Amino acid sequence: MQVAREEKKTMRKKAGIEEGEIVKAKLVGKTIVIEPRKEVGYRIFTPEQIKQWKKDDKLSPKLAKETEKYWDEAGLP
Numbered sequence: 001m002q003v004a005r006e007e008k009k010t011m012r013k014k015a016g017i018e019e020g021e022i023v024k025a026k027l028v029g030k031t032i033v034i035e036p037r038k039e040v041g042y043r044i045f046t047p048e049q050i051k052q053w054k055k056d057d058k059l060s061p062k063l064a065k066e067t068e069k070y071w072d073e074a075g076l077p
Contacts, residue, residue, distance in 0.1 A: 050076070 009019075017023055017036045022044075024037040059067065 012019070015034070015036060017034075022037045022040050024035045026033050026035075054064075054068065
Protein backbone atom coordinates (compact mmCIF):
# COMPACT_ATOMS: atom_id res chain seq x y z
CA MET A 1 0.00 0.00 0.00
CA GLN A 2 2.87 2.38 0.72
CA VAL A 3 4.05 2.18 -2.92
CA ALA A 4 0.60 3.16 -4.24
CA ARG A 5 0.49 6.10 -1.82
CA GLU A 6 3.92 7.31 -2.97
CA GLU A 7 2.82 7.05 -6.62
CA LYS A 8 -0.26 9.20 -5.84
CA LYS A 9 1.96 11.82 -4.20
CA THR A 10 4.28 11.91 -7.21
CA MET A 11 1.37 12.18 -9.66
CA ARG A 12 -0.22 14.95 -7.58
CA LYS A 13 3.03 16.91 -7.39
CA LYS A 14 3.59 16.60 -11.16
CA ALA A 15 0.10 18.05 -11.67
CA GLY A 16 0.88 20.92 -9.32
CA ILE A 17 -1.68 19.84 -6.74
CA GLU A 18 -0.71 20.10 -3.07
CA GLU A 19 -2.21 17.76 -0.49
CA GLY A 20 -5.49 19.17 0.82
CA GLU A 21 -5.94 21.62 -2.08
CA ILE A 22 -9.20 22.10 -3.94
CA VAL A 23 -9.30 20.58 -7.43
CA LYS A 24 -11.61 20.93 -10.40
CA ALA A 25 -12.85 17.68 -11.90
CA LYS A 26 -14.64 17.38 -15.23
CA LEU A 27 -15.71 14.60 -17.53
CA VAL A 28 -14.28 14.74 -21.06
CA GLY A 29 -15.75 11.90 -23.07
CA LYS A 30 -15.05 8.86 -20.94
CA THR A 31 -12.10 10.46 -19.17
CA ILE A 32 -12.12 12.25 -15.83
CA VAL A 33 -9.82 15.28 -15.88
CA ILE A 34 -8.61 16.63 -12.53
CA GLU A 35 -6.94 20.04 -12.46
CA PRO A 36 -5.54 22.19 -9.66
CA ARG A 37 -7.78 25.05 -8.66
CA LYS A 38 -5.94 27.85 -6.93
CA GLU A 39 -8.99 30.04 -6.38
CA VAL A 40 -12.54 29.10 -5.51
CA GLY A 41 -15.61 31.29 -5.81
CA TYR A 42 -16.75 30.41 -2.32
CA ARG A 43 -15.41 29.92 1.17
CA ILE A 44 -15.23 26.60 2.92
CA PHE A 45 -16.10 26.57 6.60
CA THR A 46 -15.09 23.88 9.06
CA PRO A 47 -17.61 22.13 11.28
CA GLU A 48 -15.91 23.83 14.24
CA GLN A 49 -16.57 27.28 12.74
CA ILE A 50 -20.22 26.46 12.18
CA LYS A 51 -20.57 25.12 15.74
CA GLN A 52 -19.03 28.36 17.03
CA TRP A 53 -21.57 30.38 15.00
CA LYS A 54 -24.38 28.40 16.62
CA LYS A 55 -22.83 28.98 20.03
CA ASP A 56 -22.41 32.71 19.41
CA ASP A 57 -25.80 33.01 17.76
CA LYS A 58 -27.58 36.27 18.60
CA LEU A 59 -30.86 35.38 16.88
CA SER A 60 -34.09 35.29 18.82
CA PRO A 61 -34.58 31.89 20.47
CA LYS A 62 -37.47 31.11 18.08
CA LEU A 63 -35.50 31.95 14.92
CA ALA A 64 -32.41 30.16 16.25
CA LYS A 65 -34.48 27.02 16.83
CA GLU A 66 -36.00 27.21 13.32
CA THR A 67 -32.55 27.68 11.81
CA GLU A 68 -31.10 24.77 13.76
CA LYS A 69 -34.03 22.55 12.66
CA TYR A 70 -33.40 23.55 9.01
CA TRP A 71 -29.66 22.77 9.34
CA ASP A 72 -30.37 19.41 10.98
CA GLU A 73 -32.87 18.45 8.25
CA ALA A 74 -30.38 19.51 5.58
CA GLY A 75 -27.70 17.35 7.22
CA LEU A 76 -25.48 20.29 8.11
CA PRO A 77 -23.25 20.18 11.22
